[in-house]
Amino acid sequence: MTALTLVIKSCYRDSVALLMLARTLRATAGVSEVAALMATDANKALMAQSDLLTSDAAAAGPNDLVVVIRATSAGEAERAVGQAADLLSAARRPAEAGGRPLPRTLESARRHLRGANLALISVPGAFAAAETLKALRGGLHVMLFSDNVPIDDEVALKRLAARKGLLLMGPDCGTAYLGGVPLGFANAVPRGRVGIVAASGTGLQQVAILLAARGEGISHALGVGGRDMSAAVGGLMTLPALRALAADRATELIVVVGKPPDRAVRESVIGTLRELGTPAVLAMLGRGVEPGQDGAITTVTTLEDAATAAIAMLRGKRWSPEATIAMTTEARIEETRKTLTARQRAIRGLYAGGTLAHEAALILESLLGDVSSNLKPGVERRHHIVDLGADEFTVGRAHPMLDPGARIDAIARAAKDPEVAVLLLDVVLGYGVAADPAGDIVPALEAARAEAAAHGRGLAVVTTVVGTRDDPQGLAGQIARLEAAGAWVLPSNAEAVRVAARLATG
Amino acid sequence: MTMIDDLLASQVRIINLGIETFAIELQGLGVPVIHVEWSPPAGGDARKAALLAALADEEEDEA
Amino acid sequence: MSIRAANRVAVERLMEGEPVLVGCVPAAEALGLTGRVVLHAGPPLAWEHACATMQTAILCAVRYEGWAKDDRAALELVTGGAVSLAPCHHRGAVGPMTGMVTPSMPVFVVENRRHGNRAFATINEGLGRVLRFGANDASVVERLAWLAAEAGPVLDAALRSSGGIDLRAIMSKALSMGDEMHQRNVAASCLLIRALLPHLSRATADRAVLARVAEFLASNDQFFLNLAMAAAKAIADPCLGIDESTMVATMARNGTEFGIRVAGLGARWFTAPVNTPQGLYFPGFGPDDANPDIGDSAIVETVGLGGFAMAASPAVAGFIGHGGLPEAIAATEEMAEICLDEHRHFRIPTLVDRGSPVGIDLRKVVETGITPLINTGMAGKVPGTGQIGAGVVRAPLACFEAALEAFGAKSLANRRAPG
Numbered sequence: 012m013t014a015l016t017l018v019i020k021s022c023y024r025d026s027v028a029l030l031m032l033a034r035t036l037r038a039t040a041g042v043s044e045v046a047a048l049m050a051t052d053a054n055k056a057l058m059a060q061s062d063l064l065t066s067d068a069a070a071a072g073p074n075d076l077v078v079v080i081r082a083t084s085a086g087e088a089e090r091a092v093g094q095a096a097d098l099l100s101a102a103r104r105p106a107e108a109g110g111r112p113l114p115r116t117l118e119s120a121r122r123h124l125r126g127a128n129l130a131l132i133s134v135p136g137a138f139a140a141a142e143t144l145k146a147l148r149g150g151l152h153v154m155l156f157s158d159n160v161p162i163d164d165e166v167a168l169k170r171l172a173a174r175k176g177l178l179l180m181g182p183d184c185g186t187a188y189l190g191g192v193p194l195g196f197a198n199a200v201p202r203g204r205v206g207i208v209a210a211s212g213t214g215l216q217q218v219a220i221l222l223a224a225r226g227e228g229i230s231h232a233l234g235v236g237g238r239d240m241s242a243a244v245g246g247l248m249t250l251p252a253l254r255a256l257a258a259d260r261a262t263e264l265i266v267v268v269g270k271p272p273d274r275a276v277r278e279s280v281i282g283t284l285r286e287l288g289t290p291a292v293l294a295m296l297g298r299g300v301e302p303g304q305d306g307a308i309t310t311v312t313t314l315e316d317a318a319t320a321a322i323a324m325l326r327g328k329r330w331s332p333e334a335t336i337a338m339t340t341e342a343r344i345e346e347t348r349k350t351l352t353a354r355q356r357a358i359r360g361l362y363a364g365g366t367l368a369h370e371a372a373l374i375l376e377s378l379l380g381d382v383s384s385n386l387k388p389g390v391e392r393r394h395h396i397v398d399l400g401a402d403e404f405t406v407g408r409a410h411p412m413l414d415p416g417a418r419i420d421a422i423a424r425a426a427k428d429p430e431v432a433v434l435l436l437d438v439v440l441g442y443g444v445a446a447d448p449a450g451d452i453v454p455a456l457e458a459a460r461a462e463a464a465a466h467g468r469g470l471a472v473v474t475t476v477v478g479t480r481d482d483p484q485g486l487a488g489q490i491a492r493l494e495a496a497g498a499w500v501l502p503s504n505a506e507a508v509r510v511a512a513r514l515a516t517g
Numbered sequence: 518m519t520m521i522d523d524l525l526a527s528q529v530r531i532i533n534l535g536i537e538t539f540a541i542e543l544q545g546l547g548v549p550v551i552h553v554e555w556s557p558p559a560g561g562d563a564r565k566a567a568l569l570a571a572l573a574d575e576e577e578d579e580a
Numbered sequence: 581m582s583i584r585a586a587n588r589v590a591v592e593r594l595m596e597g598e599p600v601l602v603g604c605v606p607a608a609e610a611l612g613l614t615g616r617v618v619l620h621a622g623p624p625l626a627w628e629h630a631c632a633t634m635q636t637a638i639l640c641a642v643r644y645e646g647w648a649k650d651d652r653a654a655l656e657l658v659t660g661g662a663v664s665l666a667p668c669h670h671r672g673a674v675g676p677m678t679g680m681v682t683p684s685m686p687v688f689v690v691e692n693r694r695h696g697n698r699a700f701a702t703i704n705e706g707l708g709r710v711l712r713f714g715a716n717d718a719s720v721v722e723r724l725a726w727l728a729a730e731a732g733p734v735l736d737a738a739l740r741s742s743g744g745i746d747l748r749a750i751m752s753k754a755l756s757m758g759d760e761m762h763q764r765n766v767a768a769s770c771l772l773i774r775a776l777l778p779h780l781s782r783a784t785a786d787r788a789v790l791a792r793v794a795e796f797l798a799s800n801d802q803f804f805l806n807l808a809m810a811a812a813k814a815i816a817d818p819c820l821g822i823d824e825s826t827m828v829a830t831m832a833r834n835g836t837e838f839g840i841r842v843a844g845l846g847a848r849w850f851t852a853p854v855n856t857p858q859g860l861y862f863p864g865f866g867p868d869d870a871n872p873d874i875g876d877s878a879i880v881e882t883v884g885l886g887g888f889a890m891a892a893s894p895a896v897a898g899f900i901g902h903g904g905l906p907e908a909i910a911a912t913e914e915m916a917e918i919c920l921d922e923h924r925h926f927r928i929p930t931l932v933d934r935g936s937p938v939g940i941d942l943r944k945v946v947e948t949g950i951t952p953l954i955n956t957g958m959a960g961k962v963p964g965t966g967q968i969g970a971g972v973v974r975a976p977l978a979c980f981e982a983a984l985e986a987f988g989a990k991s992l993a994n995r996r997a998p999g
Contacts, residue, residue, distance in 0.1 A: 052562065105541050124530060127532045156535065190528065
């Protein structure tokens with residue numbers, strides 16, 4: 012075994028770019044372990060833990076980029092180091108006008124981009140609150156993508172933002188749209204008359220693409236973070252967001268997406284909406300929510316219903332929940348059930364989007380019961396839903412919307428389980444995410460079905476693609492790739508879950 | 518018109534701190550954006566970073 | 581006052597200093613030196629900690645003053661305490677490299693007309709075997725004697741006749757002509773000599789003396805360096821004592837330690853071991869020959885010139901790597917990350933007339949890890965070698981970290997105990 016180190020002084024790359032680099036290098040012949048990190052003290056400790064802290068790495072400083080490769084031979088290590096150097100120098104990087112070097116701090120960035128009005132912050136959680144504070148003090152609105160921000164910090168920051176009249180989207184805000192500009196992980200969606208206030212990114216994405224598929228568009232979509240509507244935060248951002256959308260001339264209807272809020276917050280939200288008079292759809296994904304319409308406010312329990320209710324209200328039609336499955340799909344369900352053994356009755360959900368995982372668990376709970384997920388503590392039940400974006404899967408690995416590794420491993424494991432009838436997955440397209448999400452997992456899906464077949468079992472792969480025809484990955488091609496591999500592709504997560512439930516139990 | 522109303526009505530001009538693909542995507546769409554080559558304050562030393570935070574410029578009306 | 585407001589006052593004061601060159605008089609008179617004292621560059625230094633080049637220069641200076649007839653006798657005077665050592669900065673002066681100032685040396689007098697304070701620097705000896713690089717033979721002493729006997733008085737007469745030379749105007753103009761006032765001073769030197777020429781021509785009736793002085797002035801591209809340094813000190817000194825300001829007001833090296841002083845922390849030095857400059861070497865020399873960083877000339881970077889104004893001086897960028905305008909601009913942009921403002925008067929034409937970054941903020945240095953970049957000549961570490969090349973060196977981060985801790989202790993204690 013040989014370990015080689017590449018040190019590039021004063022070289023900046025964000026943690027996602029480095030994780031993706033490490034992943035590429037790890038796939039190289041002969042390479043057994045890779046660390047690609049900025050040489051901060053914390054990262055050096057991490058390298059030491061994996062026995063990768065070479066003397067060169069230890070000597071590097073916090074502004075230096077370090078790549079340590081362990082390979083079976085010196086030649087392989089050298090090749091990998093050479094590849095690392097090539098990848099780093101060839102990498103597509105953000106441009107700076109006029110060939111000026113990029114700024115190193117928020118403050119100097121404001122001198123580079125005069126009139127900046129929003130900071131998009133995705134630094135590691137431990138540093139995110141401090142940077143957000145600087146941005147707010149400087150009078151900037153903030154989209155805070157980072158998670159693992161302590162709730163006390165969230166409250167203090169949102170109070171400051173409210174005092175200054177600024178928008179603070181997040182923490183853990185993965186998606187937003189401002190005046191047609193997609194921010195974070197976001198699909199290419201037309202501008203239109205629906206405003207969205209969302210406590211989550213993939214929830215927002217699901218509603219947005221379903222609206223786009225039916226010819227509606229988004230005016231603005233504001234993320235408020237998963238805890239904003241809790242008692243502790245009290246809707247500090249939700250309420251100003253609602254007001255801003257109501258005041259926005261392009262917005263004719265507001266969709267609110269989240270988990271069921273604290274009672275007092277829910278009353279403020281409804282009270283505010285009534286006062287503002289804008290028609291609204293409340294998509295509250297949780298147990299015990301009663302769908303229904305009350306004046307200009309409609310409550311729904313799935314993301315799919317949020318889109319259909321919004322469209323109905325905009326077009327002056329009555330709406331009621333309809334949990335449908337297309338006729339052609341019904342026929343195929345019958346066919347597929349014949350290929351499953353009597354033992355195969357379980358569903359495995361393997362999700363990149365946390366809210367979509369949550370929705371799947373809720374729908375299955377109401378349809379079948381006997382559901383567990385890694386989102387809630389408890390013993391594993393027959394039907395198990397996994398959010399692959401949870402912390403346990405993202406140590407040393409980028410989010411599943413970027414890195415398919417965790418999902419590929421989970422697919423392989425599920426394929427070996429003789430009780431599993433259905434794999435249920437989301438495939439998320441859009442700006443900022445992987446270049447070929449379908450292509451990344453199709454080999455694993457094909458291998459899984461082959462593995463099952465070799466043991467005399469069928470295996471149904473049921474997916475939904477969260478994408479629009481304008482997304483950079485090419486919606487039609489992504490769907491075709493999945494279908495060619497034998498997967499089902501349903502237009503919404505809710506429908507995919509319903510199909511999975513039918514396949515598992517008849 | 519509040520500042521948030523103003524934001525929704527104007528061109529967003531973005532300072533990106535962290536994941537650089539966000540800035541690259543936005544540049545591809547022609548959105549005014551500057552990426553910051555950010556690294557943890559004080560080289561990641563938490564105590565020094567806390568001292569810097571305590572000595573940071575406050576608002577005009579906070580001081 | 582808040583830190584923000586104090587820094588505003590400090591950087592304004594730095595930008596608005598008006599250094600005017602008014603005379604050239606013996607150091608004893610100008611600095612009020614009594615007794616046998618040798619001033620040196622950098623923060624306070626004990627003899628036993630000084631590098632060989634500094635020690636050699638000190639012994640030569642003692643012999644020049646006539647306090648000892650040879651090095652052995654000089655050594656006894658210094659180690660015995662009969663001759664004392666002190667930083668130039670503590671007596672109102674600055675000196676390049678070893679920075680030797682002794683009572684009979686003539687020093688330029690620079691007055692900050694805005695604040696009324698003064699700063700002083702010797703006449704730059706020229707290139708080759710000189711005291712500032714630790715050369716220690718008869719030719720060095722002879723030249724020093726000549727400077728005191730002839731050059732000093734002639735320059736003084738010319739300066740008095742001129743009514744004073746506006747150094748800020750010269751430096752601003754020189755910036756637009758490719759100087760950065762640390763490694764490159766040729767344009768500034770020419771501008772100064774041109775301003776003095778009419779007055780020099782009338783400064784003495786002795787044509788032979790005048791010819792020797794003219795010869796001397798015409799042969800030294802770095803003549804203006806000492807004046808840039810004195811001007812910078814005159815500008816920066818009034819910033820010491822601005823309570824709550826995190827702006828750096830002094831940077832200096834003595835060949836062993838690098839020292840900084842901070843506006844809000846008064847006369848206190850924060851020191852750490854110096855780095856060794858790296859760059860381009862004269863034929864026959866290499867990295868192993870370089871002396872550790874030395875000289876008060878970092879005062880020039882302290883006011884936004886030198887390495888901070890590298891974008892004005894693409895020729896100098898060769899010392900930091902590939903060379904050329906992009907590297908020079910990148911160096912200035914990097915320094916802008918740690919500065920409070922862009923200079924109102926020192927403008928850089930290659931940056932579409934933006935100002936040079938000015939007012940180093942302690943907090944930003946520690947936050948970003950970006951340390952001030954200093955353009956500097958390189959001395960040989962073997963005493964008497966002289967200059968071996970030119971390059972760049974970084975101020976050590978440890979100075980700024982120590983200063984930040986002290987600032988924190990003071991500032992946060994003040995907040996807790998109001999009134």
